[in-house]
Amino acid sequence: MNYREALLLFCLNQINGQRTINGLYHLLQGKKSSQTIQDGKLFGVSFLFGTCKHINRKEFLETVTRLHNERFIIKKSEDTFLVSEPGVKIMEGILRKYPFPDHLDGWAYQSRADLFWKRLSLYVQSLSHLLKGDSNFLPVNREDNIQYWIKKNFPMEQNEREAWANNLYNEILSLLNDLTENESTLFTYRLSGFHRVGLTINQAAGRIGVDSDFANLLFKGILHYIMKRLQENEQKYPFLSVFVKDLEVLLPLTDSARKTFSMLGKNRTIKEIAGYRRLKESTIEDHIVEIAMNVPEFTIDSFVAPFEQEEILEISKQLRTKRLKPIKTALEDRLSYFQIRLVLVKEG
């Protein structure tokens, strides 16, 4: 059994016949309908959201058919399936050997990870060539918006370019140092430069001796990991952060909430933001709720301590309600409506 089959078995097992294979396909493709998003969360497969765009519908259906022919899955209705006992067993065996990467979080990062990688790979290639005085190279990416972004952000002077190379090198090295040898090798293989063209996922998978569908998840996981680290600690990675800063515009936020989001990123408090923007504090709190709802990687820990979050969820569960007032009363007014709302929307 190949990795792709194991991956589909895993998903089908999570969904457990409650959604169609078409819904699963949309999830792997990263199609953003609210149904797919809810499904992803509901069945614990949201980390795979949009991570397998390379699998087209025909290949997807062929894999399903193969699994069905070999009785690893059983038809429940026309387009829903249950995983058989042997199916579960063989899938678990493969996933034990090749577990999903820890950092993989498609729902949080994948839509931006693609752009991040396109920018980074073209930027690194351009730096590597131009530092050697070679300007006649064929770029690894031809998309106008990517080339335009590079042009806008590329230093003109040689000494600036050297500085960028040094700093990007150091930041990437420090990030890769915390990953496994296989992951760092995979990532480096994929970059193109003056002395060598980068490898495709498929080629790099061959070099490190893993299945290419597994290498794909491993690679996406590395991108998600880097983006997460950049988000957590922008100051530590000022050069790499340039590549993701403006990607926030892709988040589904109102303009006003986006402004609040970007100020929060600069470690401003609610009071400061309200004062600066001449808005009411409650408005800023509304923004933060909107952000918590729409930006999966946004952490609310600085507004509600983790143990308080647990407490709110516990009470909500006991009282079987998501209504704010009874929860607040049960908490004896120790926490605000804002904090309770925040925890509840975050939980979905």
Add this chain to the structure above:
Amino acid sequence: MNLQRLLQKHFGFSTFRKGQQEIINDVVQGKNVLAMLPTGTGKSICYQLPGYILPGIILVVSPLLSLMEDQVQQLKSNGEKRALALNSFLSLSERKTALSNLAQYKYIYVSPEILQHPIIQKKLRDAGVSLFVIDEAHCISQWGHEFRTDYLKLSGVREILGNPPCLALTATATEAVRKDILSQLQLDDAESHIYGIDRSNIAIKVEEHQSVEEKVTALLDYSSKLKGPGIVYFSSRVWAERMAALIEEQKVGRVAFYHAGMEMEDRLLIQKQFINDEIDLICSTNAFGMGINKPNVRYVIHFHFPGTIEAYLQEIGRAGRDGAESLAVLLYTKEDYQLPAMLMQQEVPEDKQVSGVLDYLFSMGGNQLTPEAEKSMIQAVGLSEVAWGFLAFHLGKRGVIMEDNFIKPFDLKSTFASLKGIIEERTRVKLNRLYEMNRWLEREGCRRQNYLGHFDQCLEETPEHCCDYCGITLSKYEKRDELNRTRLQEKFLWKKELTRLFHQSEEVGIEE
């Protein structure tokens, strides 16, 4: 003006290749020109150089998206930034920006389809087109009649653009096709520049095998012996991937596959690796090659052969562009002939589908065919978009589908008969071209002489290494030093690699 100086200044060549100067002379004098030059001999210079003389835009109609992008990227790499590929893959906002600044560009590449948009026609007319180029003009004849019917509307577009001079370029066109090109483009007065299409430095070998297994063995043998870089052509993605894996197992060189099902990023990486000699062998569908400028390809193998002699010559023409001795090998079994024939039948709409469409349109007589109705009709009848495009074009020509998609009441019986006649004619033409290919494979005599005869040209001088009929020495194309076969891969250390990518001194990154 001095053409030679422009050539040196903008393209870095000191002399013209055969035919270029004559063609350019006619082009800059405002004549209409039909030019046939062998593949890989710098056709694009024939319109790129006039761009530095003529005042307005050089508009290039190109059949393939990838070809357009390759050309634009090459111009940009050469320092010419005023190049643009206008295609349907640009986002709406990108297209808007480009369109509002059209006059800034010197070289604009378009697909025949996008050229049909009235807005684009208007913007181009306002910006001023100095030369209307049709690259790979044989596509007009090859594809225009079947699925890319917009090719047949080019002469109308040219008129709207104010009838700029036209340059039709091709590498492989029989006399009949050349006549068809001229008549479709309404270029009765064109100067023809027809050059010998033979590539004397490519030796040709055709091998018949009794079974697919035998062909596989032969391919594995060739790929281990022949000196690369090389390209092997397959009819499908599955074959390309499967054989790439088999060849890889032999560990005789660096091999990769390439097909249109791959993501753009991967395709660009493979192309670049091949151009940079980081891959020795590409297993590919016919999606690979057009627009790739690699001078030192040493062999092309056909594991499946294409449907026409023209396509075959284009594909082997990717070898030996540097002029050095190269080899083309074609492997076939008797059964191989069935496959392209079958594919062709599938592309053509069936009687049942044609009458289904006509019944539907008949019932709509006098009304407008809305896009939704069109879509549901195509689905109900089970027609491919390509086949529908074909039918719609000919129904338009007959006046059944009028402007704004209004349906004119029509006679069912005679319309059906006429469509059927057109379909049969096209199928006949296509099958005929396949027969010709097949006949060439099985025919006695010098391979080179035989294909030149197809183009109404003669072999002036038999090259020393001509074909399997005249005799060739295979060992000439084999790898010489055994060292090459077992090239040791340098161990890949990611930290070291990172220092090389960013040109850091080695000590910094390595802590071993």
